[in-house]
Amino acid sequence: MPTPTTDSAAPAHGAVPTIVLVGHGMVGQRFLEALAERGLTATHRVVVLCEEPRPAYDRVHLTSYFSGTSPDELSMTNLEFIEKHNIELHLGDPAESIDREARTVTARSGLTVPYDTLVLATGSYPFVPPVPGKDADGCFVYRTIEDLLAIEEWAKARAVTGAVVGGGLLGLEAAGALKGLGLDAHIVEFAPRLMPVQVDDGGGAALLRTIEQMGLTVHTGAGTQEVLTGEDGAVTGMKLSNGTELAVDLVIFSAGVRPRDQLARDCGLDVGERGGIAVDERCRTLSDERVFAIGECALAADGRVYGLVAPGYEMAQTAAAAIASDEAATFTGADLSTKLKLLGVDVASFGDAHGTADGCLDVVYSDSRAGLYKKLVVGRDGTLLGGILVGDAEAYGTLRALTGSVPPVSPESLVLPAGATGGGAQLGPSALPDEAIICSCHNVTKGAIRGAVTDHQCVTVPEVKKCTKAGTGCGSCVKVLGQLVEAELEASGIEVDKGLCGCFSQTREELYEIVLALRVTSYRELLDRHGREEARGGDGCEICKPSVANMLATLAPAIGADAHVLDGEQSALQDTNDHFLANLQKNGSYSVVPRIPGGEIAPEKLIVIGEIARDFGLYTKITGGQRIDMFGARVEQLPRIWARLVDAGFESGHAYGKSLRTVKSCVGQTWCRYGVQDSVRMAIDLELRYRGLRSPHKLKSAVSGCARECAEAQSKDFGVIATANGWNLYVGGNGGATPRHADLLAQDLSDAELVRLIDRFLMFYIRTADRLERTSVWLDRIPGGLDHVRDVVVHDSLGICDELERLMAAHVAHYRDEWAAVLADPEKLDRFVSFVNAPETPDPTVAFVPERGQIKPDLPLLQIGTRQMEGTATR
Numbered sequence: 001m002p003t004p005t006t007d008s009a010a011p012a013h014g015a016v017p018t019i020v021l022v023g024h025g026m027v028g029q030r031f032l033e034a035l036a037e038r039g040l041t042a043t044h045r046v047v048v049l050c051e052e053p054r055p056a057y058d059r060v061h062l063t064s065y066f067s068g069t070s071p072d073e074l075s076m077t078n079l080e081f082i083e084k085h086n087i088e089l090h091l092g093d094p095a096e097s098i099d100r101e102a103r104t105v106t107a108r109s110g111l112t113v114p115y116d117t118l119v120l121a122t123g124s125y126p127f128v129p130p131v132p133g134k135d136a137d138g139c140f141v142y143r144t145i146e147d148l149l150a151i152e153e154w155a156k157a158r159a160v161t162g163a164v165v166g167g168g169l170l171g172l173e174a175a176g177a178l179k180g181l182g183l184d185a186h187i188v189e190f191a192p193r194l195m196p197v198q199v200d201d202g203g204g205a206a207l208l209r210t211i212e213q214m215g216l217t218v219h220t221g222a223g224t225q226e227v228l229t230g231e232d233g234a235v236t237g238m239k240l241s242n243g244t245e246l247a248v249d250l251v252i253f254s255a256g257v258r259p260r261d262q263l264a265r266d267c268g269l270d271v272g273e274r275g276g277i278a279v280d281e282r283c284r285t286l287s288d289e290r291v292f293a294i295g296e297c298a299l300a301a302d303g304r305v306y307g308l309v310a311p312g313y314e315m316a317q318t319a320a321a322a323i324a325s326d327e328a329a330t331f332t333g334a335d336l337s338t339k340l341k342l343l344g345v346d347v348a349s350f351g352d353a354h355g356t357a358d359g360c361l362d363v364v365y366s367d368s369r370a371g372l373y374k375k376l377v378v379g380r381d382g383t384l385l386g387g388i389l390v391g392d393a394e395a396y397g398t399l400r401a402l403t404g405s406v407p408p409v410s411p412e413s414l415v416l417p418a419g420a421t422g423g424g425a426q427l428g429p430s431a432l433p434d435e436a437i438i439c440s441c442h443n444v445t446k447g448a449i450r451g452a453v454t455d456h457q458c459v460t461v462p463e464v465k466k467c468t469k470a471g472t473g474c475g476s477c478v479k480v481l482g483q484l485v486e487a488e489l490e491a492s493g494i495e496v497d498k499g500l501c502g503c504f505s506q507t508r509e510e511l512y513e514i515v516l517a518l519r520v521t522s523y524r525e526l527l528d529r530h531g532r533e534e535a536r537g538g539d540g541c542e543i544c545k546p547s548v549a550n551m552l553a554t555l556a557p558a559i560g561a562d563a564h565v566l567d568g569e570q571s572a573l574q575d576t577n578d579h580f581l582a583n584l585q586k587n588g589s590y591s592v593v594p595r596i597p598g599g600e601i602a603p604e605k606l607i608v609i610g611e612i613a614r615d616f617g618l619y620t621k622i623t624g625g626q627r628i629d630m631f632g633a634r635v636e637q638l639p640r641i642w643a644r645l646v647d648a649g650f651e652s653g654h655a656y657g658k659s660l661r662t663v664k665s666c667v668g669q670t671w672c673r674y675g676v677q678d679s680v681r682m683a684i685d686l687e688l689r690y691r692g693l694r695s696p697h698k699l700k701s702a703v704s705g706c707a708r709e710c711a712e713a714q715s716k717d718f719g720v721i722a723t724a725n726g727w728n729l730y731v732g733g734n735g736g737a738t739p740r741h742a743d744l745l746a747q748d749l750s751d752a753e754l755v756r757l758i759d760r761f762l763m764f765y766i767r768t769a770d771r772l773e774r775t776s777v778w779l780d781r782i783p784g785g786l787d788h789v790r791d792v793v794v795h796d797s798l799g800i801c802d803e804l805e806r807l808m809a810a811h812v813a814h815y816r817d818e819w820a821a822v823l824a825d826p827e828k829l830d831r832f833v834s835f836v837n838a839p840e841t842p843d844p845t846v847a848f849v850p851e852r853g854q855i856k857p858d859l860p861l862l863q864i865g866t867r868q869m870e871g872t873a874t875r
Helices: 028-039 064-069 079-084 144-156 169-182 201-213 260-264 311-322 394-400 411-415 446-454 460-469 478-491 508-516 523-530 544-559 575-580 603-616 636-648 677-691 751-768 777-781 786-795 800-816 818-823
Strands: 018-022 045-049 088-089 095-099 104-107 110-113 117-120 124-126 139-141 161-167 184-191 215-220 222-228 236-238 249-252 258-259 291-293 336-344 345-351 360-369 372-378 384-390 437-439 590-592 620-623 628-633 660-665 699-704 718-725 726-731 745-750 846-850 854-857
Touching: 018 028, 018 110, 028 045, 028 079, 028 311, 064 144, 064 169, 088 124, 095 260, 139 144, 144 169, 144 236, 144 249, 161 169, 169 184, 169 249, 169 336, 201 215, 201 345, 201 360, 201 372, 201 384, 236 249, 345 394, 360 411, 372 411, 384 394, 394 437, 437 478, 446 460, 446 478, 460 478, 508 523, 508 544, 508 751, 523 544, 544 800, 590 636, 603 620, 603 628, 603 636, 620 854, 628 636, 636 818, 660 677, 677 699, 677 718, 677 751, 699 818, 718 751, 726 751, 745 751, 745 786, 751 777, 751 800, 777 786
Parallel strands: 018 045, 018 117, 045 088, 117 291, 139 249, 161 184, 161 249, 184 215, 660 699, 699 718
Antiparallel strands: 095 104, 104 110, 124 258, 222 236, 336 345, 345 384, 360 372, 372 384, 590 628, 620 628, 718 726, 726 745, 846 854
16 A cells, blocks of 8 residues: 655644544444554544434443333443543534545534544444335334334334344344334244354254244245335235235334445445445555545455444454554454344354355254254364354353364263263363453453453453453353453462352352351341451341342241241341332332142132232233233232232242242143143142242242153253153253253152152252352352262262251241231231332332233333533534
């Protein structure tokens, strides 16, 4: 590239050279940070022209708006940073023209800014297929905060059913948003599978099954032919290319994006045949060395337009380096690995995920029932080339970092579940080479993270994040980052604080032993006698208070503590849900879930639930746990609802607590011609035995009457499957956000043997698990895993089984219904008011609107104000 002449290199105005940035999204903000890191904000005037009415925000997590994340929480712009570096940020004033000869940019407001260096970070725009009706009222795109506001307003006022055109990353997020807004949702994808870029047919099938189980309707291999409208011009339906017609009243187009390169085209910059501003390896445009392009608007030197944030960040750093005359930095391509949680499902792909390399081989584990799919692509020499993970992406960070090397264990052991023959290999940080990329967003290696600990004396994950930027992008590497930091500290001889929190240096397991052995009956006593010196006499924190309250509730019969969670000091320690013995919902109302053991209920009791829901105006929903939730109760209504339920023979279902939820069942041999045992009776017995048992996390169970497994026992914390000779016991399953098949602990058990082993297993888990640790995670973490648990629980290798059984027997003997106890205690009843100073006044903000013959929360539209940037200079 030719060296600029002295005249052309002169500043555009005055003595201070000017950098103009067009666009202030995530990549634009990263570019500003890179300028500051190189000291360029001190030597240059920096002007930013931003189209949106707010500064850069986290577009990756845009959908979290619908779960309550505020605009401030999504913002990526620190006002102090803008002020400190004298950055002139113009919001709502996009660039409209570029005069390359005069080296000026003109904004919509008429503002004209001369530049010495121009950086285009204009991003991309949503592609809307050219189908009839695409501009009808009720059609939207899904790209900005304003888009989300418009979608929510229409959904609330006009829509019952919505459709998303596009089954890619953003399309699935949009479908999740519609579901969260209470709409029935369709997903229309032209390709034969969902997420066609990231996953293969096997991964798409696993994802499809899981999403359909959530109640969404998916149409693959079908395109949108027409959007149908009514006389008022609003959406009424869609015609698909396969002949299907959908009755919908809201359509979101999420069929991909295109580079926003019109500004570049208008001023004569070279663009690619399919779009994108053509740049070299230093992100300079091929047409003008004073103009750079970064992010989704750029056609990189390798001929690709990158739609992910990580390559955009790397381009931002490269452009800043080039402006600072550091010609060593280049961008010639990027890692396209991604890890996301879509509709609650983990999906990840990395490396050569589709196996395009010559001679590569696939190692695949698939469980369609559990929605799991894992594929590793390996070379003939054993080199890990890439992979796809659906349903369980726990190993993503480690596997991605190992890509390009030969793993120290067989590929089969990396995809098979724990408990399977040859499966469950756990690779820790020590298995990764120093050059392994841990954070692809900021291109941070394992060696850099180790250096942050050893050379820069970082001793916590937040300190390492600040030092290296690792973990500050999409966040998918944070777990591996924590493991690396802890391993490096231990290797350096630095003591790692594994205490429960800042108040206690002991782990939860150690505190449990202290409470049990010393008969500690109060949080205050435990904190003042065994807390950290600086915490004694204090109030504790929001980590240890509910954790200790949970232990005291579990051990109350054995240590002589207050048995009820709202007794005495215990009441002040509880989480929000436990505080009112009901689940807090998003509008401030509560849900009421009575226990229905084994899912068996008589018609008379069904009628009672219906009458209560009718009389109190509650929303009713049958859950996956085989019981009925009633939503929409105000806090002052809870005791009155409980009173009617208790009078009818119901009791608390403990849906609010870290305790046993349900024991599901099929109908078993009583009704089913395949059943070999009475699964309903066993489920009822188990649920009544373990009801109210407080534990580190919630507990779920199921009993299936035969090997057909209709109750899905192998996805539960403890599951039971009938055999011709008795019962098989499975443990450590999870069907939630991180699915895991349960492992077989023992087989062909009698009723008494089954109950005894479950008693031991649950009490051993409660004794040794960490705070908020499900049995599935605990089983993978505990040294020795399943084999160790089997030795302890089945073979009594530690000699503690008698004690475990005694503790469970004490719980069973002392169980009392928590709702009934409140109704019998006037002092406890006094707490159930919205306003202490006006106990008869209901909370006016808890309101509802009708929907499908029931109610739903009346939530105000998102209020997002445009805040002026303080300290923004004008010239």
